[in-house]
Amino acid sequence: MKCADVSKNLIAYLDRRTNSADRGEIEAHLTVCPACWTRAEEFRRLWAVMEEVPGIEPSFAFDAKVRQRIAAEPRPRWFRWFVPQPRIAFSMALLAGLSIWMVKMPPNDLNSAGKGQDFEAIKDLGVLENYDVLTKFDVLDELPTGGDVQVQKPQPEDQGSEKGGGS
Amino acid sequence: MTRTDVQLMLDVKSGDEESFAILLQKYRSPMVNFLYRMVRDAAAAEDLAQEVFLRVYRARKQYSPSAKFTTWLFRIATNLALNSIRDNRHRQMDLSIDAPVEDDEVRLELPAREMRIDEFMVERDRTTLIRRAIAALPEKQRAAVLLHKYEEMDYGEIARILDCSESALKSLLFRAYETLRVQLAPLMSQPVAHSPGERRPS
Numbered sequence: 001m002k003c004a005d006v007s008k009n010l011i012a013y014l015d016r017r018t019n020s021a022d023r024g025e026i027e028a029h030l031t032v033c034p035a036c037w038t039r040a041e042e043f044r045r046l047w048a049v050m051e052e053v054p055g056i057e058p059s060f061a062f063d064a065k066v067r068q069r070i071a072a073e074p075r076p077r078w079f080r081w082f083v084p085q086p087r088i089a090f091s092m093a094l095l096a097g098l099s100i101w102m103v104k105m106p107p108n109d110l111n112s113a114g115k116g117q118d119f120e121a122i123k124d125l126g127v128l129e130n131y132d133v134l135t136k137f138d139v140l141d142e143l144p145t146g147g148d149v150q151v152q153k154p155q156p157e158d159q160g161s162e163k164g165g166g167s
Numbered sequence: 168m169t170r171t172d173v174q175l176m177l178d179v180k181s182g183d184e185e186s187f188a189i190l191l192q193k194y195r196s197p198m199v200n201f202l203y204r205m206v207r208d209a210a211a212a213e214d215l216a217q218e219v220f221l222r223v224y225r226a227r228k229q230y231s232p233s234a235k236f237t238t239w240l241f242r243i244a245t246n247l248a249l250n251s252i253r254d255n256r257h258r259q260m261d262l263s264i265d266a267p268v269e270d271d272e273v274r275l276e277l278p279a280r281e282m283r284i285d286e287f288m289v290e291r292d293r294t295t296l297i298r299r300a301i302a303a304l305p306e307k308q309r310a311a312v313l314l315h316k317y318e319e320m321d322y323g324e325i326a327r328i329l330d331c332s333e334s335a336l337k338s339l340l341f342r343a344y345e346t347l348r349v350q351l352a353p354l355m356s357q358p359v360a361h362s363p364g365e366r367r368p369s
Contacts, residue, residue: 007341008337008338008341009337010341011315011337011340011341011344012322012337017321017322039348042348042352042355043344043348045355046344046347046348046351046355047316049293049297049351049354049355050297050301050316050347052293052294052297053204053294053297053298053301054294055196055200055203055317056199056200056203056209056212057196057199058195058196058199058213058216059213062195062199062213062216062217063188063191063192063195065213065217066191066195066217066220066221069217069221070221070224073221073224073225
C-alpha cells in the first residue's frame with residue numbers, strides 16, 4: 001500500500017472501521033513509513049485535543065420555547081376537509097373557465113357552411129336513393145346512339161290546332 | 168421497554184405528544200451543541216435548534232422511517248446551519264464585496280496562522296483556539312468533522328446527511344483533519360488537560 005492509499009483510509013483505520021485486510025496493510029505501511037506514522041500519531045493527538053472543547057447546555061427555557069412555537073402553529077380546522085387543495089382548486093377553476101368560454105363562443109362560418117351543404121345533400125336525397133334504378137335503367141340502352149337519333153316532327157293535329165289556336 | 172427513536176417518531180405521527188417530548192429531551196443538547204459548533208453563536212444555535220424541532224413536528228405526518236431518525240434530524244439541522252452561515256456571510260459581504268467566496272476559502276475574520284497562534288497562546292485559551300480552528304473549516308468539512316468527532320456517527324450516516332458518497336466523505340474528513348492538524352500543531356505538543364466530566368480519547 002502506498003502513502004496515498006494509506007491517507008485515504010487513515011481516518012477509518014484510526015476509527016477502527018477498516019476490515020482486517022486493510023488494517024494489516026496499513027499497519028505494515030506505518031511500520032516502514034515515518035511520515036505516515038507521524039501523521040497517524042498527530043491525528044490521534046488532534047482528536048484528544050478536540051475533546052477538550054466543552055459543550056454548551058441548552059437554556060432552561062429551551063423546551064418551553066419549542067412548545068410555544070409548536071402551540072403557535074396553525075391547527076387543522078374541522079372544515080378544512082371541505083376546503084380544496086390549491087392545485088385542485090386551480091384545476092377546477094381552469095376547467096370551469098374553459099367550459100364557459102366554449103359555451104359562449106359564437107358559431108363560426110365553417111359550421112354554417114357545413115349546414116348549407118348538409119341541406120343540399122338532403123334535398124338530393126331522392127336522387128341518391130334511386131341511384132341503383134338510374135344505373136340499371138335498361139331503357140336507356142335501347143335508345144339509338146349518335147346521329148341516328150331522329151327528331152319526331154309534330155303531328156298534323158298539332159299543326160291544325162296550332163293554326164286554329166293561332167288564328 | 169425502551170422505544171427506539173423511529174418508534175417514538177411513529178408515535179408522534181399518530182398524535183402522541185409525549186413521544187415528541189422524549190425526543191426533544193434526548194436530542195436538544197446534542198442539537199444545540201452541534202449547531203453552536205457550526206454557527207459559533209449560542210443564541211443563534213438555540214434558535215436554530217428550536218427551528219429543527221419545529222420542522223420535525225411539522226413534518227410528523229409525512230414521516231416514514233426510511234433512514235435512522237438521527238440521520239433525518241441532523242440533515243435538517245445541517246441544512247439549516249449551512250443556510251444560516253450563508254445568510255450571515257451575505258450580510259457581511261459589504262466588508263469585501265469583490266472578494267470571491269468559495270467553500271475552501273478560510274473565513275475573512277481569521278488572521279494568519281502564526282499571528283493567531285501567537286495571539287491565542289498569550290491568552291492561554293486553548294478552547295477558543297480549537298473552536299476557531301474548527302469554525303475556520305469550510306462548512307461541509309466542518310459539518311463532517313462535527314458529526315464524526317462529536318456526534319460519533321458512522322460514515323454511511325454522515326454521508327447521507329451531507330448528501331455525498333462515503334468515499335467523498337472520507338476524503339472530506341481527511342482534508343479537514345489535515346488542516347486542523349497543521350492549525351493546532353502548537354497545542355498538540357502541550358499536555359492535554361482534561362476536566363473530570365469530559366470524554367477521554369479511546
